[in-house]
Amino acid sequence: MKKTTIVIVxxxxxxxxLAAALKKFGRKQFHVVGLTRSxxxxxQAKRKKWIDEGYTQPKPALRxxxxxxxxxxxxxxxxxxxxxxxxxxxxxVVTDVGSVKGEICAAVKKAKLKKGLFVGAHPMAGSxxxxxxxxxxxxxxxxxxxxxxxQNTKRLAVxxxxxxxxxxxxxxxxxxxxxxxxxxxxxxxxxxxxxxxxASLMPAxxxxxxxxxxxxxxxxxxxxxxxxxxxxxxxxxxxxxWIKTYERHFxxxxxxxxxxxxxxxxxxxxxxxxxxxxx
Amino acid sequence: MKKTTIVIVxxxxxxxxLAAALKKFGRKQFHVVGLTRSxxxxxQAKRKKWIDEGYTQPKPALRxxxxxxxxxxxxxxxxxxxxxxxxxxxxxVVTDVGSVKGEICAAVKKAKLKKGLFVGAHPMAGSxxxxxxxxxxxxxxxxxxxxxxxQNTKRLAVxxxxxxxxxxxxxxxxxxxxxxxxxxxxxxxxxxxxxxxxASLMPAxxxxxxxxxxxxxxxxxxxxxxxxxxxxxxxxxxxxxWIKTYERHFxxxxxxxxxxxxxxxxxxxxxxxxxxxxx
Numbered sequence: 001m002k003k004t005t006i007v008i009v010x011x012x013x014x015x016x017x018l019a020a021a022l023k024k025f026g027r028k029q030f031h032v033v034g035l036t037r038s039x040x041x042x043x044q045a046k047r048k049k050w051i052d053e054g055y056t057q058p059k060p061a062l063r064x065x066x067x068x069x070x071x072x073x074x075x076x077x078x079x080x081x082x083x084x085x086x087x088x089x090x091x092x093v094v095t096d097v098g099s100v101k102g103e104i105c106a107a108v109k110k111a112k113l114k115k116g117l118f119v120g121a122h123p124m125a126g127s128x129x130x131x132x133x134x135x136x137x138x139x140x141x142x143x144x145x146x147x148x149x150x151q152n153t154k155r156l157a158v159x160x161x162x163x164x165x166x167x168x169x170x171x172x173x174x175x176x177x178x179x180x181x182x183x184x185x186x187x188x189x190x191x192x193x194x195x196x197x198x199a200s201l202m203p204a205x206x207x208x209x210x211x212x213x214x215x216x217x218x219x220x221x222x223x224x225x226x227x228x229x230x231x232x233x234x235x236x237x238x239x240x241x242w243i244k245t246y247e248r249h250f251x252x253x254x255x256x257x258x259x260x261x262x263x264x265x266x267x268x269x270x271x272x273x274x275x276x277x278x279x
Numbered sequence: 280m281k282k283t284t285i286v287i288v289x290x291x292x293x294x295x296x297l298a299a300a301l302k303k304f305g306r307k308q309f310h311v312v313g314l315t316r317s318x319x320x321x322x323q324a325k326r327k328k329w330i331d332e333g334y335t336q337p338k339p340a341l342r343x344x345x346x347x348x349x350x351x352x353x354x355x356x357x358x359x360x361x362x363x364x365x366x367x368x369x370x371x372v373v374t375d376v377g378s379v380k381g382e383i384c385a386a387v388k389k390a391k392l393k394k395g396l397f398v399g400a401h402p403m404a405g406s407x408x409x410x411x412x413x414x415x416x417x418x419x420x421x422x423x424x425x426x427x428x429x430q431n432t433k434r435l436a437v438x439x440x441x442x443x444x445x446x447x448x449x450x451x452x453x454x455x456x457x458x459x460x461x462x463x464x465x466x467x468x469x470x471x472x473x474x475x476x477x478a479s480l481m482p483a484x485x486x487x488x489x490x491x492x493x494x495x496x497x498x499x500x501x502x503x504x505x506x507x508x509x510x511x512x513x514x515x516x517x518x519x520x521w522i523k524t525y526e527r528h529f530x531x532x533x534x535x536x537x538x539x540x541x542x543x544x545x546x547x548x549x550x551x552x553x554x555x556x557x558x
Contacts, residue, residue, distance in 0.1 A: 124490035144488040173488055186481060187489035191496045193532050194473060200551040201528040202465060207558050209423040209452055210466035211403035216495040217470045221555040225548035229541050236536060243533050249480040250529075253472050254522050257515060262508045269504035272479040276500040279486055 003031040006164065007065040009080060011036045011045050011054075013126055014097050015071030016135035019050040021168035024137040029167070035061040044132060062087040067160055068116070070096040075230050078107030085113045093157045094118045095164075099184065099227075101148045101177035103234040109152065119157040120148040120177060123170060124188070128222040141169035146184075148177045185238035189231060190246055193239070195220040196228075282310040285443065286344040288359060290315045290324050292405055293376050294350030295414035298329040300447035303416040308446070314340035323411060341366035346439055347395070349375040354509050357386030364392045372436045373397045374443075378463065378506075380427045380456035382513040388431065398436040399427040399456060402449060403467070407501040420448035425463075427456045464517035468510060469525055472518070474499040 006022060008015045011034050022030045034051040035058060036042060042054030055061035062068065065088050070080050077096045084094070094116035098104045105120045125143040127134075145165040149158050162172050175183065199221035202210070232239055256265050285301060287294045290313050301309045313330040314337060315321060321333030334340035341347065344367050349359050356375045363373070373395035377383045384399045404422040406413075424444040428437050441451050454462065478500035481489070511518055535544050 124488065127491065143490065146488075183485055183488065186485050187493050191477065191493050193536065194477065194529070195492075195496065196548065196551050197529045197532040198470065198473065198525070199555045200532075200547070201525060204554065204557075206462055206465050207554070209403065209425075209450075209462065210558075211422065212406065213474075213499050214466050214470050215558065216498060217474065218555055218558075219495060220492050221551050223548075223552070225545050225552055228548055229544040232536050232544065233539070233541055239536055240533075243536065246477070246480060247526075247529065247533070250473070250476045250526065253476040253479075254519075254526070257472065257511050257518055257522065260512070262512055265508040265511065266504050268479070269475065269502075269507055272475050272500050273502070273504055275483065275486070276478045276497055278483075279489075279494065279497075 005031045007033045010071035016132035017139035020137035026167045082111040101180045105177045117157040122146040145170040190242040286312045289350035295411035296418035299416035305446045361390040380459045384456045396436040401425040424449040469521040
């Protein structure tokens with residue numbers, strides 16, 4: 001059986017880890033090609049045996065592509081999709097890994113790809129750490145990967161992207177771009193805003209005497225500022241909706257602490273604990 | 280040189296880990312005695328070689344004590360201090376590990392120990408996990424341990440307790456009970472309230488598709504409800520002060536997300552990142 005040629009554009013934490021995972025879990029099934037800006041990164045990825053071939057130029061990298069995964073900066077995804085469209089074979093599936101889907105899927109639609117069949121995706125993995133050096137073949141094990149088809153998406157594209165992520169151990173969640181954006185606003189973007197605000201509030205000398213709880217809660221505050229202003233701006237309405245919900249909710253906890261009833265506090269704490277333990 | 284006899288009352292996560300750490304890092308200096316409610320726990324601790332002797336009765340456990348560390352439930356600390364006071368030698372130092380200090384130190388003072396010299400302490404270590412099974416000799420490595428003398432505290436008590444915690448790898452912070460309570464309200468109690476509110480707000484089906492960020496942020500929501508209602512109630516005024524500060528601060532982030540200026544958002548994100556990275 002002919003191998004499926006996957007071209008990964010961008011070999012940072014997300015792209016590098018995907019390459020590593022494909023070589024680890026799908027060696028017989030996938031031929032992995034890396035396309036990145038620097039020859040140094042190509043050499044590093046080859047040394048790690050994360051890619052079969054690596055290029056800094058689109059033409060040689062993309063000529064046999066069955067599936068292209070765009071792992072570059074969020075704000076360049078639509079632009080890159082348009083750019084690579086000139087070099088891929090007709091009917092090649094193109095997908096991405098961006099944390100916001102509504103704006104990206106709309107922008108790619110607007111870019112009117114001539115050859116590529118696009119479907120958006122978003123692996124809920126990674127951290128504030130970036131770069132190939134932090135990559136790991138196991139990054140996607142058990143992680144949720146959203147795939148976000150629209151009315152115009154070809155079924156084949158969804159099927160291929162689904163198979164790719166399943167191969168590296170992810171759980172697939174199909175949702176519209178809008179549903180996705182609403183859900184990650186709750187589970188990822190709101191927690192980031194909370195981490196930003198908690199870290200920025202804490203006096204430096206108190207930070208030094210904090211325990212592991214505070215550290216865990218504010219780890220995300222180290223995330224890339226340019227990326228996060230982009231995420232928060234492009235998903236603003238959903239993020240604001242959850243911010244407001246959270247403010248109302250936090251007010252209720254404020255009141256629980258204010259009131260002297262230990263019973264209602266214990267009840268709320270028990271309910272919360274029970275819920276979180278199930279995760 | 281005669282060994283110092285440390286009696287650890289309660290062999291859960293905190294007491295068990297302290298015993299393990301003393302045996303690992305201070306074997307030649309300390310004789311470690313465990314006092315706990317069940318013979319099963321005594322046997323377990325002995326099998327792990329975490330204690331030299333173990334008892335379920337105060338009299339034989341405490342007769343040679345140089346230093347007693349109370350690691351039982353927070354709301355029983357003053358009561359236990361009074362109880363053990365009948366069995367310890369004159370001038371024996373007594374300390375605790377409770378997360379709130381103002382109320383405890385006042386209650387112990389009120390209990391008027393006849394023989395014990397009390398000084399409060401609080402290791403900023405541990406997690407939502409409890410019990411000896413999760414104990415580790417390395418739990419206190421690099422952790423901050425508060426020691427909270429008052430006007431009546433004997434210097435000797437502070438010195439002995441300091442030496443104990445330094446031996447197991449902790450950094451010592453001397454503060455008044457009130458200063459302690461204010462500082463942990465910021466670095467620990469407020470983060471817990473945030474974790475409670477975030478976990479309780481999140482719809483269960485969204486929790487299932489969340490990433491590691493959400494999990495890290497809400498891990499503390501699994502903490503013991505009875506303990507936490509006690510902490511939040513006994514440290515209420517400091518906690519409420521920080522809750523209000525946080526609400527004001529979060530409102531500012533809410534506004535940053537609402538406004539369309541990407542520059543001010545990036546500036547705030549960069550400043551926050553820079554601060555957190557130093558931790």
